[in-house]
Amino acid sequence: MxxxxxxxxxxxxxxxxxxxxxxxxxxxxxxxxxxYEKPSERRIREKASAIRRARKAALKQARKEGLIAGPRPKNRSLRAGSGAAAR
Incomplete structure (x- = not known):
């Protein structure tokens, strides 16, 4: 590379x-x-990963359908300036 x-x-x-x-x-x-990763540990890790992906997809779908609110937008106004002059 x-x-x-x-x-x-x-x-x-x-x-x-x-x-x-x-x-x-x-x-x-x-x-x-x-x-080395034992086959049983590999299955456990892959199953946990699949559960995380499924939860993430379900959460995304619920947000898309409007069932739950999305993440709060970050307040960028505090970052714009520096010190007390910006406040």
Missing amino acids: QVLVRDNNVDQALRVLKRKLQREGVMREMRQRRA
Whole structure:
């Protein structure tokens, strides 16, 4: 995997590399291969993950149908200025 370093900006190149590795699933695979996982533990982990995905999908559907309120919007007015001058 290659990442171009532009204008000697190594920090930005590292961020781009990290993003690419996460998209490819390399980080997840490294974490999984770090130690042996028993088949029973794998089933438990995958089942918990499936339950989380199902809950998330149900919550999204309920919000879409208007059954529950969505997340509160963040108040950005406090971040706009600095110190007491903005308040």
